[in-house]
Amino acid sequence: MKNEIEEQYEFMDKVNELNKGKELKYSIFTMGCQLNENDSEKICGMLEKMGYFRVDDTTKADIVVFNTCCVRENAEDKLFGKIGEMKRQKEKKGTIIAIGGCMMQEKHIVEKLHSSYPYVDIIFGTHTLHKLSEDIYKILEERKRIDDVIDIDGEVYEGLPIKRVDNIKASVTIMYGCNNFCSYCIVPYVRGRERSRRPVDILNEVRNLAKNGYKEITLLGQNVNSYNGGENYKFSNLLYDVNKIDGIERIRFVSPHPKDFTEDVIEAIKKCDKVCKIIHLPLQSGSSKVLKSMNRKYTKEQFITLAEKMKERIPNVVFSTDIIVGFPGETEEDFEDTLDVVKRVNFEQVYMFIYSRRVGTPGDKMENQIPEEIKHKRFDRLKALVESGISVNNQKYIGTVQKVLVEGESKNNPNMLTGRTDSNKVVIFEGTKDLIHSVIELKIVSEHMWYLKGEIM
């Protein structure tokens, strides 16, 4: 019996046949996290197999795909604005409009699309992405709108074509979904329960990437350190096995959960020389009271102890983090606890967010919501603290020698090259183009807030 993905390849061939000699084009907009970007690479892979060529200019496209995110509110306005703009093009040249991703798993969004944007052709969810080829085939054949969203957790499908955006760094999704139900977060409702890919499939994908010249791998999942490959094969086992693959020079992973940094994971990070020693440790809040109502399962003290333990065990480790300000019930004192943790842990990078109410989450139903003005003021205070820390932190690089993975020409200055340190800092330096895609040692000579300047030694 054919499996689902083989069937989809048949649909890709059929669409390709229908499109023969037509030079059709597609555009894609991706919102949200790296997981969504990785999903978009699969969407692009399918579209190119169907014979579409990518263009950036939407007005030239015959099919436009939106891959949406719903983790914060502002993405909704952006999406509806863009779809509104598509209406005339749709009427003029019959462009196919397909909208997928996390937001499509929310009923109220799909209802709004039906009522206000009836010209959208395909709505697909996070569990049906692999069927996009079938959906497009049906649109071409039958020209009636398709809703392809299911609520049950999708299976883990292997073998979809993929068109990667980068040729040196690649993302590899290792698990789908989330079981944590942090009370601010919509993800468990739109991505379903945790499902891990089989170790053999992940390792084969990474081996293939290495063969094709990729040097840096980012392992992706909503909660990577609870990866469960079966038969007691855990995240730490995966780190050791990816670390053994020749050709791969750097391994990163996002996003882990502080509660799942078990001894074996810490030991693996320490022992695997390719695992970058910048670890994402999402704090969310520094107040034990807020953390409890966020359902984060650790206290302020436990978080600090974990960071300190990792600093002791893993030489030169640094941390990045995510912080939400203005969660319901957050008092001035609670917020100051967050500032306190930021000062004490000295994060290398902080991703800051203003709390955004998400329909269907417990946080949305909490009564003590924080007024917008206070949220913004706190956000600005946190930002000022973080930025003052960056230049101080940058100073410690000056005079050091850093291994830098050279990514290409600098966007702002084509005479210079750009790359990143193990700790993910951008380094700009003068060098010849043959260095692109190699890992070289640079002496850091100055810091400029968002980047460092280096010199070849």
Ligand code: 5AD
């Ligand atoms: N409001 C603001 N930020 C959020 N995040 C998740 N949900 C929300 C929300 N409702 C942030 C968290 C998470 C990151 C990916 O997005 O910090 O770690």
Ligand code: SF4
């Ligand atoms: Fe956005 Fe979360 Fe979906 Fe990623 S998984 S696209 S952050 S809602």
